[in-house]
Amino acid sequence: MRKLILSATLVAASVFGMAGVQAAEPAKAGEQYIELSNPVPVSQPGKIEVVELFWYGCPHCYHFEPTLNPWVSKLPKDVNFKRVPAMFGGPWDAHGQMFLTLEAMGVEQKVHDAVFDAIQNQRKRLTDPQDMADFLATQGVDKDKFLSTFNSFAIKGQVQQAKALAKKYEITGVPSMVVNGKYRFDLGTAGGPDGVLSVADQLIAKERAK
Structure with missing residues (x-):
């Protein structure tokens, strides 16, 4: 597990400077995000949930904060954002x-x-x-x-x-994001901090349209 976490962290580090590279591209399952085979129930039924899994000891989580927080502050009322600490010992x-x-x-x-x-x-x-x-x-x-x-x-x-x-x-590393208990993605799959938020926006819209 620790090797997987390290691997995911290294991938995140390699793309962290690529913010926005894929932001304009439509998000595709299996590429920018993974669709979970077993959806996880959300904490507030009736709202679209966005979860960030993070660790205070993760430098990539720390550097993601200035990009993430302004986005969170502008989320519409039908979206519930929550942080969940990742705990691997x-x-x-x-x-x-x-x-x-x-x-x-x-x-x-x-x-x-x-x-x-x-x-x-x-x-x-x-x-x-x-x-x-x-x-x-x-x-x-x-x-x-x-x-x-x-x-x-x-x-x-x-x-x-x-x-x-x-x-x-x-999850195998942090920061990771999950939308509505169905879709998981991270800095590596989404192409950096801005890419993560672009994918999140697209998946929120996808869920809202259902």
């Missing part, structure tokens, strides 16, 4: 559990950029819960509440749910 699991904890506390959006910056630019590992709590306290997050939530039964259940989702989506 070790720091992936620790960071994923941190994300889910912050989301449960309702503060993830406020500290998302700071966590990414701490891990990617300040070289903080943030794999130990106490270290996470100490850092998050500098961002205004209650330390004791964070730790109690992090270790709660509810969060452990969400961790298992996120891992199960990643398996159902059949």
Whole structure:
């Protein structure tokens, strides 16, 4: 699994500078995206769901943020965007559990950029819960509440749910996107950050037309 993740990451790195190369091309199944053989139920029935699977320790996820976030902010009301942490063990699991904890506390959006910056630019590992709590306290997050939530039964259940989702989506690397539980694509297949959003737009329109 780790070799597959590394391979997908290297592919992403090789095309990251090709943003927009395929953006004008119609997205094709088996080329720009993969149609899942077993569709995954969406979290909000009645809305078109767009999922980004990511990891705070992934530099490509970090560099995708400036392209992704403005697009997310302009999504129409019939589209539900959500992030799902990919967890393949070790720091992936620790960071994923941190994300889910912050989301449960309702503060993830406020500290998302700071966590990414701490891990990617300040070289903080943030794999130990106490270290996470100490850092998050500098961002205004209650330390004791964070730790109690992090270790709660509810969060452990969400961790298992996120891992199960990643398996159902059949991802091998991050960042990966999934539209409406049916179509999966990434930087490599879509041709870079702008290509990813172009494919997402086309698949959203495809689902909306049904």
